[in-house]
Amino acid sequence: MFSKPKFVWDQSQELKGKNLLNLQKPAKDLRLVWQELIGYDATNTIFLTNRQASVIHQPYNVLSVSDYNPSTFESDHTLLMVIRYLENIQRQSNTANYMKQEPFREDTMWYIVTDVMMDRKQHRFTKxxxxxxxxxxxxxxxxxxxxxxxxxxxxxxxxxxxxxxxxxxxxxxxxxxxxxxxxxxxxxxxxxxxxxxxxxxxxxxxxxxxxxxxxxxxxxxxxxxxxxxxxxxxxSRDDELILKAQKRRREESVESVSRDQGKRSRAEQAIARVERERQHSRSTSLDSRSQSDRESVVSDREEQRRFALQQENQRRRDYDDKIRRREHYDEVRKDYDRERSFYDDSRRRGHDDEERRRGYDQEREAQKRREEKEHEAKRKREEEKDREAKRKREAEKEREARQRREEEKEREIQQRRKVEQERKEREAEKETTAEKKQAEKEKQETKVTSTELSNTTSKELQDIIDRFTASISAEIALLNAAFGNK
Structure with missing residues (x-):
């Protein structure tokens, strides 16, 4: 149907264990698949597989079909459905688009049915x-x-x-x-x-x-x-029926031939008897009669002979018609019996098919329920794993946040300590500079006073000392006020 089909899947290469159960990875390495699919075109390529999972990143080109089982009629129906579906796909210009719009559903596409009457009409051909x-x-x-x-x-x-x-x-x-x-x-x-x-x-x-x-x-x-x-x-029953029919036809043909021979012999005997009577009557009584009487007697006997032949022919035709009607009725009855037996067998087979199909549906439903339970258990396990991973991630985040907060507090304390130390150093520098300035000023004043004292009197000296003490007290007050405010 399709040119150049290629086998790209090997079940022995499938993964096993946790990877196959969780379906976290493809059953076959995609690189191996793409190595086989050189010149791949998604518009006219189909992948047939017996797994529901997609093999490639083009999910619309994958046709998932169950395994073929030659001992069940469901597999035959599935094969017929796949063939019809592929015939429809073959007439399309874009395979992926058609398969996307009209996907293949094995469980719902039960349109392949058996036609009992058509099968009965085709009984002349074998399987x-x-x-x-x-x-x-x-x-x-x-x-x-x-x-x-x-x-x-x-x-x-x-x-x-x-x-x-x-x-x-x-x-x-x-x-x-x-x-x-x-x-x-x-x-x-x-x-x-x-x-x-x-x-x-x-x-x-x-x-x-x-x-x-x-x-x-x-x-x-x-x-x-x-x-x-x-x-x-x-x-077999058909052979027996054929033998019986052939035997009966031979017997009927023999009987008909013997019957026809008997009819002909009886007709000939009647004709001979009429001739003998005519000759005897002609030899005995016709001599004494007149010519007209002899002619009338001959005509009467001819009429009787003709009437006897007509009656014989009519009886023969009636008998032949009766035989033909009987044969026709026998054939009709045989056909009816055959049709009836076929109908009963088809109904019996249909009932068996219904029972088999019902059992198959129940088995499929049970399989679906089992798969749903497994899927639900798997989903719960995955959810539990996700919750555990989420809890671990949240605990890790909380630990990291706490560590960051502690580090920030430590950095803030160190920064405060550094600022305080720098402030103290600045204050110490200010004090030292002030003391130096004060010392220098005092030195200068002592120098001035010493020079002036040598030239001044005691009264002037007292005034200088008072001014000096007043200035010193004022500066001390200013310093105290400044340090106290800080």
């Missing part, structure tokens, strides 16, 4: 498509072979009978040869002589009543009738 004439020839050859086998078995049975008779005759001759010895023994033992005939008769009866020896074929009897009956019972 392998052999014409009916060839089947008839095969049946005829089979019948001839069976008849030859029967004749052979009968001949073998006759030979066995002859061999048995020869053996019995040989035994009788041996008994005759042994008879003088027995007579001598009887002379010696008269009591044994009286018992000898009785013993001989008992042995003869035992030989007659005991079962026959095993022949070459144990199932063959002497006359072969049992085997013939057994073989006839093995023959």
């Amino acid at each position: 392998l498509g052999v014409p009916w004439e060839d089947v008839q020839e095969q049946q005829l050859r089979g019948k001839q072979k069976n008849m030859a086998n029967k004749a052979k078995k009968v001949q073998e049975a006759k030979k066995a009978q002859e061999a048995k008779k020869a053996q019995e005759a040989k035994k009788a001759q041996e008994a005759k040869k042994n008879q003088p010895k027995q007579q001598e023994a009887t002379k010696k033992n008269p009591e044994g002589a009286r018992r000898l005939p009785q013993v001989v008769t008992q042995k003869i009866q035992q030989l007659l009543t005991q079962p026959q020896g095993k022949l070459r074929h144990e199932h063959v009897r002497a006359n072969g009738s049992e085997e013939m009956k057994r073989s006839e019972s093995r023959a």
